[in-house]
Amino acid sequence: MIASILDGSTELYHELIRPYERSVYMMALSFMKNDADAEDVAQEAFLKAYRNLASFRAEAKFSTWLISITLNEARSRLRRQGSIRVESLDETPENGGHVSPALLRDWHEVPSEALERKEVREILKTAVTTLPEIYRQVFLLRDVEELSVKETAEALTISIGTVKVRLHRARMMLQKQLTPQLKSINPKRRWIPWL
Template structure:
């Protein structure tokens, strides 16, 4: 049984945490998971595109990883090692459902694009603002889900998790130039998808008909009555 306090584990570097985990230390396993949970969940969800299944993937991947942690030699960081296990588990599930995506069908996609910021945090505004932000996030999440898997994984690591090109390449076992190419394509596809969705949405922005129309109309009429510029309701102006 470990005599360390919970805060002691947070201060440990990954190498020490791994050594403790290899010795069966429960809290070391907990901290390793807490440090990687968000990124690994996003990676799993980026492949399976379903929240519940992504959680299943993560749990199964952790179980497999920790069962094999005695053989971890540290050639890469433990989070990189876990990322590969999570991706393999997620891809195996997708492979059982449907064929893998063929990248050749997207060879003609332009590579020049602007960065699309992903909203990581929401809240702090009015309920209306928060609701609008949630709708925007939903649009972006659906657009990310619709990306071909190889582009989607690069986008999640680079633009959502803000990993470096080198770290992304290491996690996905790609060349840095491949990461750059796929990121350009992912951004272009996302911008095209969001332009299409937002273009249709913009038609209904700032609606005036309905309750807002009635409220404003009645307020103006009431003001005109108070100012004597309009006869009260139910009366008629003199001929």
Template sequence: MNVEHPDRDEAQMIAAILAGDTRQYHELIRPYERSVYKMALSFMKNEPDAEDVAQEAFLKAFRKLADFRGQAKFSTWLISITLNEARSRLRRQSTVPMESLDQVTGEGGRISPTLLRDWREVPSEALERKEIRAILIEAIGHLSPLYREVLLLRDVEEFSIEETATALTITPGTVKVRLHRARMMMQKELAPKLKNANPRRRWFQWS
């Protein structure tokens, strides 16, 4: 989601929307629709629920737009609303045990490095194969929400440490701890499946 839009003045757009020009809201959220949906889908695991979460997140953002003060980017604020909506829906459905967002210690045992130095070191030619992409998405899905949301924001959406911390309402230090453990969990699961690959590209591009 961290995409620059040099021709957009989001502060001006938000001011116009709050002044009554609600038609601009769609233009405001347009660049983020796909990322919000992807984030929702990574938690809900099925398209209808993900669509509901994304739609509700956009509606809540519209209703709360007057509360947006601009301390963070609009995209960060929007993702935070999306994550909260997904968590709330999961709690209501009682399908996923939600871990404490304040938990920093004891978030997993020691994980020994295996064949990949980093889960992101997946070769570009492998990423082009649907079966490998499916393995990556499945591996992300195996992470608990505590780690999955940090990994998605940092390594998929390419949020900064500070933006990730703001979106998740945790400290930058907690982001770093959870991100390190999430990456180690990912490489532990992926290394045996990709052991014959020759790493050349670092970033996983989620299409």
């Protein structure tokens, strides 16, 4: 498809990037404070990818290359703004996430459980935003976007060993920060330490 686009079939570019639109936007949103800035970063990343498509060497997956461009654009924009503003957002069920009932007879959500899930999501978002940037990036790529260790290393231009170390440290930091907070929400429930 890339060869066809480079040969002049530019209308195929949207088909090429369509599977990655959500990932690029979510990665941009994890760096930028609001939807508008995240959309600008994502749009600019797609434009830069298009302009530099001829330089894509297929040594990495296209998605990894695209995420790298997105990360660089977000960092560049934050530097230009003179501040590092970060808010990590995970897709919530209210915004189109997939929710399936545990049992067919259980169609109605229990309000207390819904409130508990919302509180947990907010606590997790806040905790992820407090991670130092090098750990937050790895955590988001591996545990939110579900990239492989190799893809994460390529996207961040670091070694596989560094990805593993940073991910472990990010998880440990989150565990240390989240465990007391999650226990305060529901002391009877057994929480998975860093989720």
